Amino acid sequence: MSWQRWGRTTATAERAGTWHHALTLEGVSRTYQRGVVALHPIHLTVPRGRFLAVMGPSGCGKSTLLQCAAGLDRPTAGTVRIGGTELSSLKETALTRLRRERIGFVFQAHHLVPSLSVAENVSLPLLLGGQAVGDRALRGLAAVGLGDRGQALPSELSGGQCQRVAIARALVTAPDIVFADEPTGALDPAAAEEALKLLRQAVDRDGHTVVMVTHDPFAAAWADEVLFLMRGKLVGRQERPEAADIRRVLKNLGEGAA
Template sequence: MDGQGRSRTTATAERAGTWHHALSLEGVSREYGRGVVALHPIHLTVPRGRFLAVMGPSGCGKSTLLQCAAGLDRPTAGTVRIGGTELSSLKEAALTRLRRERIGFVFQAHHLVPSLSVAENVALPLLLGRRTVGDRALRGLAAVGLEDRGDASPSELSGGQCQRVAIARALVTAPDIVFADEPTGALDPAAAEEVLALLREAVDREGHTVVMVTHDPFAAAWADEALFLMRGRLVGRQERPDAADIRRFLKDLGVGTA
């Protein structure tokens, strides 16, 4: 089959939802100048409708893994696929469009635009993509319990509420996958639990796929599976992780937890 035929097949399969994996990494590694290896070859598949937590000490490669998987950084070697799309095959404009339309992002800092209203912040990915907004932003706010705050400014919300808005924004395009980088790192325990419950609900009720980087065993315990990195290598994984088991595993690795 020629390249054009493969491209048509891939597009058809993605529209039909027949790609079973939301994310696939095959031998993905990342090196920086002077032989600094941030990530040794990683092989990983994340099925659709899965909540995955990635854990490990500072400098272990968690953020590098997320950045390569999300197309924010290009790996030195290996392939990354979102659905059936190989990221290395995309030019920068197409990669930007894929990130905007098919990937959702939630970071430790919510990155809301202060000059926009809460509803406008949620609708921003739709507006950038020149897609019809309609009431999708308001439905997204309702899903995170903030349907009455659409006209508010981000400065009028608490940190936990801002992070809930960030989740609504990440989900508004119905993305293939959501990447969350320490989404509860700046929140108090009550607000953190609300945010984690929303991510869990997005997976269980809507079938979204979430990959979350975290240092917190409590946060990782909300996931279906926890992966553990050390010095850029995948060193373990736990199905249906429990916070106490995670702490024991990290202790065995010589990693302290808060």
């Protein structure tokens, strides 16, 4: 079953939808205490309806890039835009609201609330944003093949099923962009493939935008494009890559074959 486009009704969201790019980074860098440079100036645009993977050796700046792009960390310099909204212009309350309403997150750990049912977990972003729930959570669960498990607790599901719930939760607000941080890192190969298939379908069938950080060439091969980072710098990119090609690049970067 394909994802439903559950369109937002706020004027801000409608304006955001007129922008061609889901994400724009202009000269984004991040320096930590004692002058440690985690990210050198990055220039990047991600069109709407694009599946982008970010790869590189451990400590290369992948997570820092994602955190700055998603508004979880403030860059030292440069600008980040989600749609047409520049994140640096937002106060913390407005930034929190933007992350809740216009960004979806999928992490390695599913972070479901154990005391809530599966349907309630998917509904959380809507409830926190003061939006009507209706049957949106159930439709989201149906889209990930769990339409009959809405009343189950997370403890009654497998790890792969919990991650599918997390994907449904990330998409339930019809966000401008979804950030996925190692979404298959804790899954077995079959469950990983199912999660990646759902992300791919969300892009192809319904025009969602996904930016995924991963160390896994198999996972990255599901993307439209792979970016490679090294020591905080963007050093390469591949369109429609094969896993074998990705392994070769990673080996050249010093990570070795996965």
